[in-house]
Amino acid sequence: MRKTYLAAILAGLTLSGAALAQQTATEAPTQAAATTQQSAVDLSxxxxxKFSVAMDSIQKVGAEYESKFQxxxxxEQAQQVQQEAQAEMVKxxxxxxxxxxxxxxxxxxAQQDEALRNKILAMAKTPASNKG
Known part of the structure; x- marks a missing residue:
């Protein structure tokens, strides 16, 4: 079950990260820009x-919009649903x-750093009342 949960979280990271990147960027960043962005990120x-809370919310948005997308x-309708979902994810x-x-x-x-990924997963498992 832990592997399934980890796979779901990683899929969520990948999908939500891609959706947000598409929403906020007009062109794909170069590898150098991505590396600079990663090194400058605050991993406090x-x-x-906050990331864990956002990840939970994004997964809920994704689940909500999945049936609408299908x-x-x-x-054109699929694209509209995707844009709405992305806007909700950003919110x-x-x-x-x-x-x-x-x-x-x-x-x-988190995709590149197993220790960071495990730390986020541990935070994601804490009860919602302890978050933000």
């Missing part, structure tokens, strides 16, 4: 907790106290 416990009858990140860029930077760092 406070920001990681029900779309045309590519969720901002409500947690991070910018979309900060969220994306932490997500990218």
């Amino acid at each position: 416990d406070a920001n990681l907790l 029900a779309a009858e045309t590519p 969720a990140v901002e409500a947690a106290g991070l910018t979309a860029d900060e969220y994306n930077a932490i997500a990218q760092q």
Whole structure:
């Protein structure tokens, strides 16, 4: 079950990170820019907790919009649903106290750093009443 949970979290990081990157960036960052962004990210416990809260919210938004996306009858409708979901994801990140860029930077760092990923997963397992 732990592996399933980890896989779900990583999928959420990848999907939500990609969605937010698409929402906030007009072009893909170069590897050098991504590296600079990652090294400048604040990985304090406070920001990681905000990230964990945002990640939970993004997963809920994704689940909410998944059926709407699948029900779309045309590519245009599907794109509209995707844009709405992305806007809601950005709102969720901002409500947690991070910018979309900060969220994306932490997500990218977590994909590359197992210790950081495990720390975030541990925070995600804490009861919601202890978050933010």
